[in-house]
Amino acid sequence: MMRNIHYQIDPTEFTGKRVLVTGGTKGMGNAMLHRLHNAGATVASTARSTAPENHPGLFICADVSVVSGTRHVIDTVMAHWGGLDILINNVGGSTAPGGGALGLSDEDWTQTLDTNLMAAVRLDRGFLPGMIARKSGVILHISSIQRRLPLFEATLAYAAAKAALSTYSKGLAKEMGPKGIRVNTLSPGFIETTAASALIERLADQQGSTLDAARDGLMQSLGGIPIGRPGRPDEVAELAAFLVSDRAMSVHGAEYTIDGGTVPTV
Known part of the structure; x- marks a missing residue:
């Protein structure tokens, strides 16, 4: 049985920080959005559907798996805030059919890669120039344990895309660290x-x-x-809040797994 956990939140920790969480209306994204909002951040999120009634901050209706969607998000955030301090690339998932590798078409692969890799690449590219100019910023990529523990039946393309995201994140961290920008990856298991x-x-x-x-x-x-x-969405949100906070100033180029011990290897 899961115990109810009451976290101690500093309501001023993220005061003055402009935060975007993609896919922030449901699940882990929504938990991260509210966690940072409750700690004083100015928040924004994206989704393809309309915002829920209790959505805090700025909501941008956009499909970030396509170029026009990411462009709309970047333009809207820049028009409202002029830039970002924290970007959490949370959008992900797969609608590919079952049937293993031979059941996946080129369209399945393209859609999955666009959602789980290219959305983050495009948004990073849009917001990094401002972070570089300020010599300050944090990017957190939400990957998955499937990048190390792929399931072939229906999510092979998803696992491969998340592996690519983790590799991209590591390379980006090496490039951006000297410019004052921290880049990390968080990989949940079954939440x-x-x-x-x-x-x-x-x-x-x-x-x-x-x-x-x-x-x-x-x-x-x-x-x-x-x-x-x-795991629970609030547990993921708590780890994410630490990783994007000043408490984690020396955590850079790292990947944190939150899976209850699912991955059986070192």
């Missing part, structure tokens, strides 16, 4: 977001099983989770 909970419910209905049994089945598909449960 029980609203979407994951809906998947668990569908599996339980299809299998005629309980929610606990369906959840356990998903965990076993990853090889098990040693702590015995999926």
Whole structure:
């Protein structure tokens, strides 16, 4: 059973910081957005759908998997704020069908790469010049443990794209560190977001099983989770808040895994 955790949040820690979290209306992105907002940041987020009623700060309706979408986000943020202090590239996922490698078309690969790699590349390219000019900024890329633990049935393209994102992030860190910009990667495992909970419910209905049994089945598909449960969006948000804060000033070019011990290798 998961315990309710009450975090101690400094409401002024991010005062004066302009933060963009892509995909900030649901799941981990929404948790990160609210965590930073509650700590004093001026926040913005993106999504392809409309903003929820409790959305804080600036909302930009855009599909960042396409060039025009990232351009719209960059132009809107620049018009409102003139730049960013913190960029969290959180958008990701896959709509590719099952069937393994031979079931993936060129279109599946292109869409997955655009969503999970090129969205971050384009947004970084748009906001980095201002960060370089100020000699200050933080970029956090949200990758996945699948970049080290790929699942071939339906998410091989996703795993490959996240591996590319992690490699890109490391190279970018080497280039940008001397310019005053920190770049890190956060790689979650199975996090029980609203979407994951809906998947668990569908599996339980299809299998005629309980929610606990369906959840356990998903965990076993990853090889098990040693702590015995999926992670929570607020736990990811807490780690992200640390990584983009001044408390992590010497953390650079690093990749932090939050997966409950799922990845079995060093």
